[in-house]
Amino acid sequence: MAAEKYLMGRKGRLVKKPLVSIVIPSYNAERTLAACIESALAQDYPEKEVIVSDNASKDGSFGIAKSYEKLGVKVLRNDRNWGLAVNLNRAIKRARGGFILALQDDCVLIGKDWVSRAMRRFRSKKVAGVSGKIVEDLGGFGFWDRIFRVLDRIAAASDAVEEVPFIENRCSVYAGDALMAAGGFSESYSENAGEDQDLCYHLREKGFRFVLDRSLKAIHDYTVHQGSFLGDLRHEALYGRAAAQLALRHPLSLAGNVSYGADLGGRSRYRASIIAFVLLFLAFAALLPFQFQIGAALLAMLAAARILYFAWTCAPHIGIIGWNGALVFPFVGLLVDFIYFYGGLLGALESVATRGSRGRRR
Numbered sequence: 001m002a003a004e005k006y007l008m009g010r011k012g013r014l015v016k017k018p019l020v021s022i023v024i025p026s027y028n029a030e031r032t033l034a035a036c037i038e039s040a041l042a043q044d045y046p047e048k049e050v051i052v053s054d055n056a057s058k059d060g061s062f063g064i065a066k067s068y069e070k071l072g073v074k075v076l077r078n079d080r081n082w083g084l085a086v087n088l089n090r091a092i093k094r095a096r097g098g099f100i101l102a103l104q105d106d107c108v109l110i111g112k113d114w115v116s117r118a119m120r121r122f123r124s125k126k127v128a129g130v131s132g133k134i135v136e137d138l139g140g141f142g143f144w145d146r147i148f149r150v151l152d153r154i155a156a157a158s159d160a161v162e163e164v165p166f167i168e169n170r171c172s173v174y175a176g177d178a179l180m181a182a183g184g185f186s187e188s189y190s191e192n193a194g195e196d197q198d199l200c201y202h203l204r205e206k207g208f209r210f211v212l213d214r215s216l217k218a219i220h221d222y223t224v225h226q227g228s229f230l231g232d233l234r235h236e237a238l239y240g241r242a243a244a245q246l247a248l249r250h251p252l253s254l255a256g257n258v259s260y261g262a263d264l265g266g267r268s269r270y271r272a273s274i275i276a277f278v279l280l281f282l283a284f285a286a287l288l289p290f291q292f293q294i295g296a297a298l299l300a301m302l303a304a305a306r307i308l309y310f311a312w313t314c315a316p317h318i319g320i321i322g323w324n325g326a327l328v329f330p331f332v333g334l335l336v337d338f339i340y341f342y343g344g345l346l347g348a349l350e351s352v353a354t355r356g357s358r359g360r361r362r
Contacts, residue, residue: 021097029105053091085195128178128208131167132216166200194242201250240343
């Protein structure tokens with residue numbers, strides 16, 4: 001067998017490279033899906049398979065995926081949009097690999113050796129997942145796209161490798177035995193948020209670890225699934241809802257978001273503070289249901305602090321958002337905060353109502 005089919009094992013011995021299943025959950029991504037699939041097929045890692053699982057797309061995504069079957073791509077299709085977690089779990093059940101690369105349909109792996117380099121990070125059995133760094137080109141984005149992407153901008157400039165509290169399903173490789181130990185992704189996160197962090201915190205409670213290798217880069221075109229003012233607001237509500245559910249199921253997720261702030265431009269820090277505020281607000285309301293004027297005063301203080309914060313943080317990004325953007329940036333940021341707060345409130349109430357249920361898994 002060819003030498004490239006071997007790698008250095010944990011005891012310094014050559015072992016056969018395990019099969020990696022590159023799973024691409026797809027929904028309405030006809031603009032980016034072909035490039036995503038081609039970046040997966042171009043990987044020089046010899047033991048790989050590519051699986052595209054279409055979640056009842058309404059555009060031409062399924063046809064694009066089918067056109068790659070002649071190149072060995074396995075194409076699956078759901079009868080309706082079941083949500084990301086269900087789609088991933090169904091695709092993973094059909095995967096043959098001992099490792100799963102979850103690749104978002106609007107992402108493109110940079111470099112033919114992406115998978116090869118990622119697999120070198122699995123030298124410890126305690127490493128359950130390895131992720132790369134998302135790169136976004138704001139050059140072709142519209143006005144509102146630029147505002148929202150600066151709000152949520154990935155700021156880390158280094159290519160450092162470090163252990164992190166969680167990884168995201170944009171471009172992450174998971175060890176199959178760890179996925180089995182968790183029972184797959186929790187399907188209670190039926191929309192496109194929360195299932196990856198829930199899995200990571202669940203596995204960390206079992207002693208597993210996660211690694212972020214920033215030298216592993218992937219281009220992300222977020223406009224495929226958001227890309228509009230209302231679309232971004234809707235996703236903020238989803239993220240807030242998922243974050244509140246995570247905080248109640250895994251309290252350490254709040255601390256994890258704070259420690260992960262270096263890669264999310266500080267956004268995760270104040271997102272964590274908003275969810276903490278949501279939980280305190282609910283506790284306060286439960287204890288003192290007739291003292292909402294105090295809660296209103298706290299909300300006013302939060303709003304003032306947020307406007308000052310956004311006014312301060314927008315200055316370095318004038319070249320991206322322009323002076324018009326600088327005028328609206330603090331108020332858009334405040335609106336996003338309250339949409340996130342609203343989503344967090346819904347998520348917290350849902351979690352309390354369904355307490356004791358972890359959600360259907362694999």
